[in-house]
Amino acid sequence: MELLLEGIYRHYGYDFRSYARSSLRRRLTKRLDAEGLTTFSALQDKVLHDPIAMENLVRDMSVNVTSMFRDPTFFLAFRQKVVPMLRTYPFVRIWHAGCASGEEVYAMAILLEEEGLYERSRLYATDMNAEALDRARTGIFPISRMREYTASYQQAGGTRSFSEYYTASYGAALFHARLRENVLFAQHNLATDTSFSEFNVILCRNVLIYFDRSLKERTLKLFHDSLSPLGFLCLGRRESLRFTNVEPDFTEIDAKERIFRRAR
Ligand SMILES: C[S@@+](CC[C@H](N)C(=O)[O-])C[C@H]1O[C@@H](n2cnc3c(N)ncnc32)[C@H](O)[C@@H]1O
Numbered sequence: 001m002e003l004l005l006e007g008i009y010r011h012y013g014y015d016f017r018s019y020a021r022s023s024l025r026r027r028l029t030k031r032l033d034a035e036g037l038t039t040f041s042a043l044q045d046k047v048l049h050d051p052i053a054m055e056n057l058v059r060d061m062s063v064n065v066t067s068m069f070r071d072p073t074f075f076l077a078f079r080q081k082v083v084p085m086l087r088t089y090p091f092v093r094i095w096h097a098g099c100a101s102g103e104e105v106y107a108m109a110i111l112l113e114e115e116g117l118y119e120r121s122r123l124y125a126t127d128m129n130a131e132a133l134d135r136a137r138t139g140i141f142p143i144s145r146m147r148e149y150t151a152s153y154q155q156a157g158g159t160r161s162f163s164e165y166y167t168a169s170y171g172a173a174l175f176h177a178r179l180r181e182n183v184l185f186a187q188h189n190l191a192t193d194t195s196f197s198e199f200n201v202i203l204c205r206n207v208l209i210y211f212d213r214s215l216k217e218r219t220l221k222l223f224h225d226s227l228s229p230l231g232f233l234c235l236g237r238r239e240s241l242r243f244t245n246v247e248p249d250f251t252e253i254d255a256k257e258r259i260f261r262r263a264r
Contacts, residue, residue: 001025001028001040003044004043004047005024007044007048008044008048013189014054014058014189015191016061016191018191018211018214018215018218019210019212020209021212028057028060030060031056031060035053059129062129062132063210065100065206066103066104066206067145067149068103068141068152069107069152069153070103070104070205071236071237071257072154073155073156074205074237074258075156077254077257077259078111078259079111079156082253083117085232086117087115089200091121092121092201093121093122093198093200094122094123094200094202095123095202095226096124096126096204097126097188097204098127099125099136099185100129101132101133101136102132102133102135102137103141104205105123105125105180105183105185106139106175108123109182109183110165111156113178113179114160122182122183122184123182123183124184124196124197124199125183125184125185126186126188127188128187128189128190137185139175139179141172141175142172142173143173145173146166146173150162150163190211190215190218191215195225197226198227198228199226199227199228200227200232201233202223202227202231202232204219204234204235205236205239206236206237206238206239208220208239209238217246220241223246224246224249224250228262229264231261232253232262233250233262234258235258237258239258240258249264
């Protein structure tokens with residue numbers, strides 16, 4: 001398995017070498033089965049010679065499960081505890097690292113719009129998976145999920161009717177173009193790429209769980225260095241700064257919702 005990961009990194013630049021071992025093994029075994037192969041070295045041979053097989057592997061490796069206003073109480077806490085600080089800034093820069101197909105970004109755009117901050121905000125939405133980003137750029141999501149998203153939006157403190165934000169057509173919900181006017185979607189790999197700007201807020205939710213300790217440390221350092229002084233870092237429900245090198249540099253704004261603020 002190590003040789004397979006090394007080969008992928010050298011050939012394609014995708015670095016999975018520091019992903020948490022158990023889920024890595026599970027996903028690669030799934031890919032082996034799908035390709036009808038029995039050994040990791042056969043899979044290495046296949047992906048190094050066949051870019052389509054590599055695309056499929058990237059798809060399996062990036063768990064793109066996401067939703068709008070995922071963990072609604074997080075967005076409620078963001079409204080109540082982060083937005084008042086953001087109001088004091090002339091311009092707000094937000095980085096969504098590991099945005100998958102963009103639902104989290106559209107949810108944030110809606111929240112900022114309702115709080116009167118969208119006009120002066122720029123959202124940088126990145127992921128390593130180009131396919132997921134392509135979906136994000138369309139702003140089209142399954143209509144079948146709108147009932148669930150409406151409930152989450154309301155729990156997240158939404159103040160309007162959720163259906164105002166999209167047009168239903170042919171079984172899909174097309175979100176209004178205005179919600180992506182101030183959004184830049186771009187490919188960025190947290191395992192290999194560096195910082196590209198300074199942000200007031202970084203959200204990286206449900207991504208670090210896939211990383212081993214060293215990659216988590218690397219990523220958190222990248223976030224620390226990419227945040228402006230007193231900038232906010234938001235992690236997923238099952239993610240924390242505990243026992244990491246950057247822990248002393250952050251204060252907890254909301255322990256349950258995993259909202260932190262850079263203190264130094
Ligand atoms: C489960 S989704 C999280 C989406 C969203 N943040 C949320 O909480 O709903 C995890 C995302 O992390 C991305 N990801 C995994 N490893 C990455 C890396 N090294 N660099 C950038 N994105 C990565 C995956 O492609 C996937 O889209």
